[in-house]
Amino acid sequence: MLSKSQISFIKSLHQKKYRKAHGLFIIEGIKSIVELIPSAYQIHSLYFLAQYQSLLPKLPSNIKLFEVNNAELEKISTLQAPQGILALVHIPETTAFDKSTLQNNFSLVLDGVQDPGNLGTIIRTADWFGFKNVICSLHTVEVYNPKTVQATMGSLCRVNVSYQDLPVWLKDIKLPVFGAMLNGNSLYETKWGTEGLVILGNEGQGVSDEVNILINNPVTIPRVGEAESLNVAVSAAIFCADISRNLQK
Secondary structure, three states: OOOHHHHHHHHHOOOHHHHHHHOEEEEEOHHHHHHHOOOOOOEEEEEEOHHHHHHOOOOOOOOEEEEOOHHHHHHHOOOOOOOOEEEEEEOOOOOOOOHHHHOOOEEEEEEOOOOHHHHHHHHHHHHHOOOOEEEEEOOOOOOOOHHHHHHHOOHHHOOEEEEEOHHHHHHOOOOOEEEEEEEEEEHHHOOOOOOEEEEEEEOOOEOOHHHHOOOOEEEEOOOOOOOOOOOHHHHHHHHHHHHHHHHOO
16 A cells, blocks of 8 residues: 555656656556566656556566555556556666767657657657657657656657757757758658758747758648648658658668
8 A cells, every 4th residue: 555655756756846856757558668677767666456467577676566556546647547557767867969879860859849749759650660869959848748758658768869959959960950841842852861850840839940040951741731730740750751761762
């Protein structure tokens, strides 16, 4: 049985300031947790309904295990319908970004994406198409937001997510910089080459002026119907699919 202080502590991690203070974030669902166990992420503790323990692989001895009941899980979960198991995971220490990983690859760059579900879906999409890096502006939503983590569906452990001061960081990158713009060259006529950065902007405002001036290859997804815009996660998927298709030619 969990104590009131344990429940209060886990519930505090629903908020960014306490995740930052304690260096922990929440991940839920057996699939995502099982994928996280062998990754570089370190699990602090697991909270599970009795029937879920048999679904877990062999665990490192330093992980704290707590069997909980439905009422306790509902109190600590971030979901309206808890998925039977929840883990607290250590937030990795910030290290210098290895720019060499950008070479001979395509990476997604997010300028001010605010919706946590969009960020999580973009990370999952990057994983599907083999993009190893997602670089976020300092104004992009936090990757350890529970809604973001949930939307990645386990892909968080396979995609490197980094936060950078984009206007400064981009000036030092010697790669083609593509940008998702309303008035650019057609996606279908774009010559992608073999490496580059693909910048996607804020859901409502698009790419910021400071970043826009650093884009040397503006690209537009041609519109056929009457919709005013595309969801940023959908746009990311279209860009990733077209780049992947061209790389496989």
